[in-house]
Amino acid sequence: xxxxxxxxxxxxxxxxxxxxxxxxxxxxxxxxxxxxxxxxxxxxxxxxxxxxxxxxxxxxxxxxxxxxxxxxxxxxxxxxxxxxxxxxxxxxxxxxxxxxxxxxxxxxxxxxxxxxxxxxxxxxxxxxxxxxxxxxxxxxxxxxxxxxxxxxxxxxxxxxxxxxxxxxxxxxxxxxxxxxxxxxxxxxxxxxxxxxxxxxxxxxxxxxxxxxxxxxxxxxxxxxxxxxxxxxxxxxxxxxxxxxxxxxxxxxxxxxxxxxxxxxxxxxxxxxxxxxxxxxxxxxxxxx
Numbered sequence: 581x582x583x584x585x586x587x588x589x590x591x592x593x594x595x596x597x598x599x600x601x602x603x604x605x606x607x608x609x610x611x612x613x614x615x616x617x618x619x620x621x622x623x624x625x626x627x628x629x630x631x632x633x634x635x636x637x638x639x640x641x642x643x644x645x646x647x648x649x650x651x652x653x654x655x656x657x658x659x660x661x662x663x664x665x666x667x668x669x670x671x672x673x674x675x676x677x678x679x680x681x682x683x684x685x686x687x688x689x690x691x692x693x694x695x696x697x698x699x700x701x702x703x704x705x706x707x708x709x710x711x712x713x714x715x716x717x718x719x720x721x722x723x724x725x726x727x728x729x730x731x732x733x734x735x736x737x738x739x740x741x742x743x744x745x746x747x748x749x750x751x752x753x754x755x756x757x758x759x760x761x762x763x764x765x766x767x768x769x770x771x772x773x774x775x776x777x778x779x780x781x782x783x784x785x786x787x788x789x790x791x792x793x794x795x796x797x798x799x800x801x802x803x804x805x806x807x808x809x810x811x812x813x814x815x816x817x818x819x820x821x822x823x824x825x826x827x828x829x830x831x832x833x834x835x836x837x838x839x840x841x842x843x844x845x846x847x848x849x850x851x852x853x854x855x856x857x858x859x860x861x862x863x864x865x866x867x868x
Contacts, residue, residue: 582759584611588689597695600724605661614666642669737764749842757840769815824860
């Protein structure tokens with residue numbers, strides 16, 4: 581049973597991502613979670629009015645500031661969405677990456693949720709999906725998706741795609757995806773990307789059908805084993821070639837609201853393409 585008791589939500593200033601806060605509120609209501617809002621003070625955030633003196637931190641209402649910013653952006657739903665959710669607010673100085681990881685450990689967070697970009701977060705995200713960074717935490721990292729025009733529709737989880745590469749972490753990723761889908765009554769699709777099956781010849785490119793059949797057959801066998809191990813029956817999507825591009829196609833075809841993928845250091849292609857996958861997705865990505 582998936583139990584998300586505490587969500588660590590790093591927030592950036594002045595470029596606060598309201599989208600990920602809405603997503604965190606949705607999960608907090610579903611799992612009765614506490615949200616820990618963390619801001620790491622930077623020169624840019626100081627210029628935006630974040631207090632730097634420790635004595636003033638207690639008098640600065642981080643949540644109220646975020647709600648005011650939402651209202652400025654004609655988003656009046658955030659205040660009501662946060663009502664009833666226990667929220668702890670933390671302001672710290674120091675290195676952004678270290679502060680997030682240390683807070684996740686100290687607070688025993690079950691999930692870290694953060695924007696895909698921001699003044700402070702790009703540097704962290706580039707590292708967070710590498711084996712070295714994820715080695716420092718067992719906590720899944722949720723990033724909110726790179727979309728240019730946010731939808732006015734309320735965030736919901738109706739379809740989940742879980743990318744697997746058959747490395748040891750695939751069981752963990754798929755188990756998490758199965759449970760989040762079950763909690764929201766969502767449809768689950770297991771996706772795998774095989775090596776490219778095209779080759780260039782006279783007149784253009786051609787698909788090696790024999791090679792394709794062998795790769796797809798092998799992937800189907802491994803997916804069947806995963807489903808048998810976890811006692812599930814999910815939809816299956818198998819593509820070949822460029823990993824981020826194919827996973828985006830899987831997300832679009834299944835109308836997915838969430839992609840779960842493995843990024844732990846076991847040598848699989850999902851680890852290698854971790855940040856590229858996050859950058860390619862218009863929906864949230866959970867890196868396990």
